[in-house]
Amino acid sequence: MIIWLASYPKSGNTYVRAFLSAYYFSESGQFDFSQILNIEQFPHEKFYKNKVNSMIEASEKWMPIQKEIAQNKKIKFFKTHSFLGNYKGNIFTSPETTLGAVYIIRDPRNVLTSLKNHFSLDDDKALKMITDKERWLMSNNGSYASYTYISSWSNNYLSWFRNNQFRRLFIKYEDLITNKYETFRDIIVFINTLMNRAEGVNKAKLQKAIETTNFNVLKKKEISETFDGSENSFKNWRKFHSENKNLFFNLGPENDWKKILKKEISNEIESNFDKEMEELGYL
Secondary structure: OEEEEEEOOOOOHHHHHHHHHHHHOOOOOOOOHHHHHHOEEOOOHHHOOOOOOOHHHHHHOHHHHHHHHHOOOOOEEEEEOOOOOEEOOEEOOOOOOEEEEEEEEOOHHHHHHHHHHHHOOOHHHHHHHHHOOOOEEOOOOOOHHHOEEOOOHHHHHHHHHOOOOOEEEEEEHHHHHHOHHHHHHHHHHHHHHHOOOOOOOOHHHHHHHHHHOOHHHHHHHHHHOOOOOOOOOHHHHHHHHOOOOOOOOOOHHHOOHHHHOOHHHHHHHHHHOHHHHHHOOOO
């Protein structure tokens, strides 16, 4: 069965992924990049046995692949940016294969500034991306197997928020910065509950995982770590993850839309997403 780590792109998914990797896939909570591949991305080429020739063909395999994964009765974490719904009649997931999900939401004005760096976009293109209800992503090699239907920022969030077929925990990226211990603790409690683990939170391990996945630590590791040719090397992970040569861990907590976003662009975002932003406390 699957536990999803879901979000719109550049909302803190990888940060939480790193933390969960350290907490659940190490003895002490000490993070290193080799652990992060324990939480793989879905959809991805590696899960398709044969070449995929179209977006529809890719989406037709989403559920069969998940059903095959669920057959071994083990719990599997997956990261995704997918809209929780269907594409051309093909659903992304269902309670048949899913235990629950953690969804990370972030102020869309800061999402936009992060998207600009990650995808090398100007303001207008980044705005078009975040508001496009038909938006999708694929890896640089053009493989349809990586096709991910993400929709717009608000549609992505609402698709997970309005789904009550399985348990979900919604966390705000901003709380990961200002209220780290309590927010990460709540994630662990939620996941342990999904997995029917009676154990409490290991406070020492939790603290170590927080310390070793601090944004500045991750950024320094991204810059300094070298490729050793192994499957789990950081550069292989970064190639797996990133769409360009820009730093993945760029500004993080220092990404403040008030300082770097044009007023007309922030106004456009607020106009497009006013209801959701107000409900989430962003307005």
